Amino acid sequence: MDExxxxxxxxxxxxxxxxxxxxxxxxxxxxxxxVMMIAGFEGFKxxxxxxxxxxxxxxxxxxxxxxLIVMIFxxxxxxxxxxxxxxxxxxxxxLAFFPVMFTLGEGLEAFLPVFILWGFILWLxxxxxxxxxxxxxxxxxxxx
Numbered sequence: 026m027d028e029x030x031x032x033x034x035x036x037x038x039x040x041x042x043x044x045x046x047x048x049x050x051x052x053x054x055x056x057x058x059x060v061m062m063i064a065g066f067e068g069f070k071x072x073x074x075x076x077x078x079x080x081x082x083x084x085x086x087x088x089x090x091x092x093l094i095v096m097i098f099x100x101x102x103x104x105x106x107x108x109x110x111x112x113x114x115x116x117x118x119x120l121a122f123f124p125v126m127f128t129l130g131e132g133l134e135a136f137l138p139v140f141i142l143w144g145f146i147l148w149l150x151x152x153x154x155x156x157x158x159x160x161x162x163x164x165x166x167x168x169x
Contacts, residue, residue: 036106039152040159044103046146047114051096054089061085108159115150118143 065082068075095113102110125143129136153159 036104036158037153037156039149040103040106040111040156043111043114043146043149043153044100046149047096047100047103050117051093051100054093054096058085058089058093061089103153106158108154111150111153111159115147115154118147118150 061082062085063082065079065086068078068080068082071078096117099110099113103114121143125139128139
């Protein structure tokens with residue numbers, strides 16, 4: 026009785042909204058990467074004092090380029106219903122906890138919208154993890 030059956034489950038609206046937010050995050054990372062690369066190039070061109078800016082640009086390239094590639098694959102995988110993509114999005118969101126807390130130094134009017142948006146994205150990710158669309162194949166004994 027361990028036969029696998031196919032269950033037709035539609036993508037939840039939380040998955041679509043999460044994918045849209047991940048697209049916006051990917052565009053933000055791409056923009057930051059572009060600015061860092063331009064600043065790094067200008068820094069290397071600038072001579073001795075600009076060398077530090079150039080090194081920061083290269084450091085951003087080394088860190089942000091792999092992150093950007095993973096985020097692009099993650100967006101497509103969220104649309105396809107891959108659980109690993111939601112787990113990766115959750116991990117990235119949890120790593121964003123400290124930058125979100127740093128906005129408190131800018132004042133409450135900057136902190137509250139960022140904190141509410143961050144909490145909403147966390148809720149979307151948890152809701153997607155609970156949905157069968159992002160689960161593995163079910164066995165007949167698992168469906169009641």
